[in-house]
Amino acid sequence: xxxxxxxFGRVLTAMVTPxxxxxxxxxxxxxxxARWLVANGSDGLVVAGTTGEAPVLTDEERMDLIEAVAASxxxxxxxxxxxxxxxxxxxxxxxxxxxxxxxxxAVTPYYNRPSQRGLxxxxxxxxxxxxxxxxxxxxxxxxxxxxxSETVLALAKSHANIVALKDAAGDVxxxxxxxxxxxxxxxxxxxxxxxxxxxxxxxxxxxxxxxxHWVGAQMGASMEALVSGNLAEAVAMxxxxxxxxxxxxxxxxxxxxxxxxxxxxxxxxxGQCRLPMGEADAALDAAARALCVxxxxxxx
Numbered sequence: 001x002x003x004x005x006x007x008f009g010r011v012l013t014a015m016v017t018p019x020x021x022x023x024x025x026x027x028x029x030x031x032x033x034a035r036w037l038v039a040n041g042s043d044g045l046v047v048a049g050t051t052g053e054a055p056v057l058t059d060e061e062r063m064d065l066i067e068a069v070a071a072s073x074x075x076x077x078x079x080x081x082x083x084x085x086x087x088x089x090x091x092x093x094x095x096x097x098x099x100x101x102x103x104x105x106a107v108t109p110y111y112n113r114p115s116q117r118g119l120x121x122x123x124x125x126x127x128x129x130x131x132x133x134x135x136x137x138x139x140x141x142x143x144x145x146x147x148x149s150e151t152v153l154a155l156a157k158s159h160a161n162i163v164a165l166k167d168a169a170g171d172v173x174x175x176x177x178x179x180x181x182x183x184x185x186x187x188x189x190x191x192x193x194x195x196x197x198x199x200x201x202x203x204x205x206x207x208x209x210x211x212x213h214w215v216g217a218q219m220g221a222s223m224e225a226l227v228s229g230n231l232a233e234a235v236a237m238x239x240x241x242x243x244x245x246x247x248x249x250x251x252x253x254x255x256x257x258x259x260x261x262x263x264x265x266x267x268x269x270x271g272q273c274r275l276p277m278g279e280a281d282a283a284l285d286a287a288a289r290a291l292c293v294x295x296x297x298x299x300x
Contacts, residue, residue, distance in 0.1 A: 009043020010206035014051040019271040029269025031072035041216025048080035070100030084109035127159035139168035176202035261288035
């Protein structure tokens with residue numbers, strides 16, 4: 001496991017996109033939430049990703065959001081600038097540096113399920129469109145296509161600015177073998193909160209997290225215990241976070257619906273989700289409040 005401080009930090013929050021009561025993008029709320037996250041355990045932020053409901057943002061909303069968040073904090077902000085259209089992704093990526101992004105998060109093209117050769121071309125074009133560092137995002141459960149280890153290795157070898165992987169593939173053994181083959185300065189971030197301890201035990205450097213919206217400091221403490229060699233302490237801390245990991249994405253309430261319910265319980269900007277995610281009901285809000293009480297975040 002990595003003891004050195006990762007380039008973007010150890011706890012990065014995949015930030016929700018706040019909307020007001022009419023479903024309009026809330027840029028002031030985004031800035032407020034970003035500052036709160038940094039004050040409560042986030043070493044960096046990922047904006048306009050999956051948790052940020054990027055597919056329902058217009059291009060201008062996405063750019064305005066990234067710019068507002070980057071201007072409001074001093075930590076690295078990774079910009080979600082990609083879609084399942086390579087040309088569109090290249091166009092958005094070219095704008096990222098000028099609006100303050102410290103790097104780009106590039107997700108696997110979804111729905112159209114390209115071959116590995118197609119992925120090489122897609123991610124290569126994105127990397128060539130910017131001099132910012134690029135983090136690949138492998139989440140086959142949502143995209144329908146895994147980025148094979150050989151593809152990531154080839155991309156990292158041919159493009160110096162492809163520097164990291166957000167790994168949400170759920171295959172720890174495969175990740176361990178990938179890390180063994182990757183260069184020592186290529187970083188892997190857990191993309192699944194429930195697999196932080198297993199993935200860091202085989203060489204991941206941190207997490208791009210959802211639950212860090214409300215337990216970021218605790219997550220950071222558990223990871224610091226792990227990298228310091230205190231495995232039992234890290235495991236005990238992680239066990240205290242399992243209820244949050246279970247809550248953050250459910251069959252009836254997929255991410256980011258539960259996260260926004262937690263933010264409402266905490267009195268933080270977030271609002272409801274736009275369709276097709278849609279609004280939470282009163283029962284989910286009650287469950288979110290109960291979890292916050294259980295964790296000592298608010299009074300009962």
